[in-house]
Amino acid sequence: MKRFEPRKIGLALIAPAVAILVAFLITSLVLLVMGDPVMDVWRTMFQPPLPRHYVAMLNSATVFYLSAVAVAIGFRMNLFNIGVDGQYRIASFAAAVFAGQAWLPGFLNIIVAIIVAMATGGLWAGIAGYLKVKRGVSEVISTIMLNAIATGLVSWLLAKARDPESIGSNEVHTRTIPESSQLEGLALVPGASQKVYTLLLLAILVGFAYWFVLGKTRFGFDLRATGQSETAAVASGVNVKRMTMTAMVLSGAVAGLVGMPLLFGVYHNYGTTFQPGLGFAGIAIALLGRNHPVGIAFAALLWSYLEVQSNALQIQAHVSKEIVFIIQGVILFAVVIAYEVVRRAEVRMEQVKVARELAEKEQTVPAGQGASA
């Protein structure tokens, strides 16, 4: 079964390629209908990025990736964690408050703050996990609610934990973390004065851990098994409730990491301008990347490419930047359909193959019956 099959891999790659093509066509159509300059838009979107754009892409992709992995952990277990958004915001806030106190020196401060973020995110997601396990509350509902609660809670706490120095400014934020704990970034891209987030390394580490834990451990097997068939998992001795709880907490813990590159690399505090909405982007990217650690990385890069390249749209093509939302939305829509089409094609291929094999073995049995048996 695990044999290398070029046809299968080809099919897997066709789906996203077709989706992107469809998005390209539909967006062109929308632009055409609205009387916008179609060619200018694509010329702007596909112009070669400058060094600073590569930096921005890598940086955006880093946070997108973390967010998508958090969502994917839930997906693999058949849990729809829509709460990544609230989880990363509340976790970033907690980590910012902790790091801002500067109880620990330099690098140690960063490490412990990251642990604080993971714990907070895990705890927040754990509420939804607990409700699901003990009360049967759908995690979709509870995590959406928890997003709203996180917004309110952080607003309220931010007023209390406000940096006294920011009073009088319209930017309300927590105490800025000491310079020794700020990460300056890596000069990865030659020719750019901007730096790539140091915590890009964290994203790579998380991706690797995700691949290893889910693909190579007993725990990962149990988790995937539970996601695919709960009854089968129970039959093979998996404690489904405990798995649900663990998966939810893990998803939340990774969600807690989403804001860390931003906190230590850009903002250095949690305030009113801290980037919102990353949790929702993560859902889209996890879907597009099919929950695969490498697939998600490509999806995150595609998303950040679209985001960064669209910055020039208003100025160079005189078209609103929001056109990118259409592109992203259509890609997602098309990719979900394409994956389903490909899945059916795969099933059919499998059936044909099995039928052929059976037919070869038992010449007397008609192929059609063999396949359906």
Added chain:
Amino acid sequence: MRQTRKFAAVVAAAALALTACGSDSSEEPTDTGTADGTATSSDTAEPMSDVKVGMAYDVGGRGDQSFNDAAAAGLDQAVAEFGIETTEATAVDGEPESAREERLQQLIDAGYTTVIAVGFAYAPSVAKVAAENPDVHFALIDSTDAEGDNIANLTFAEHEGSFLVGAAAALKSQSGNIGFVGGVQVPLIEKFQAGYEAGAKEVNPDITIQSTYLTQPPDFSGFGDPAKGKTAAEGMFQAGADIIYHAAGGSGGGVFTAAAEAGKQAIGVDSDQALTAAPEVQDVIITSMLKKLDVAVFEFIKAEVEGNFEAGAQEFNLAAGGVDYSTTGGKIDDITDQLDELKQKIIDGEIEVPTSPAG
């Protein structure tokens, strides 16, 4: 145009729903005014100046009938007067900090060496980009958080204008009970509250003032949620208020609706809302606190055209005509003498208006 915009809204909403399952942000497609803007610049007066102005709006952009539109009006006036070349770009809700920097840098790369950043959210990005482009002149509206030799910080004395409408509310109130609805509790909006309360107390020391804010930062929905504004205003009217002043951007529409339903009155903000608000509620607006962003933007561009760029904080106060009150509708014609007297006292420095609320 309207149809296309509606279509864009539907498509964008669909796309959003797909990508985000609906985030709480208010992503409105900005219109294609950009193209229109540049078109006008070439149609009207022939270029008299080689100043090229790049405008970076905050979320909402041109067409928001409020803050950004007021700034756009100043730009349009400058285009008509000086025939300058302009281009515009608008922020998107939920974008990363790097996108704001990129927007400013894009404007500069496209040759727009006078950049106007509309709104305090641009402060960090202006600080960064201005340092990297010392030859470019920046105007940062509503914020003094970013400073530099090439940054002009254009701020307003909202407290002084609010003082006058506060006095108007106290003079017009029959119940001796008035209200203030702020959008989001940030220092900028507290300036409105402080001035309003001081103005009301100036003419009637015994007046009751109910003040509230719709949301706390970082929740900025208080600037764009009419339902919240309506609920808050209804509560105040039921508690005896008969005039409410709002400094809540788009939420103000709800305050006007509540006033219309309760048969009470309201005071507008930023622009002359007796003209710009929905027609059915215009009648309840007795006056508006005018924050003349258009004046600030126009004056800044004028200085640029004349080669008189001036860095640092410039406050557009009552004396400079940066803030004022409106008289559209004739509802406060009987008290304008008293208000103008107070205005003169503020200009002369006889009255000093506080910038943060007492207590």
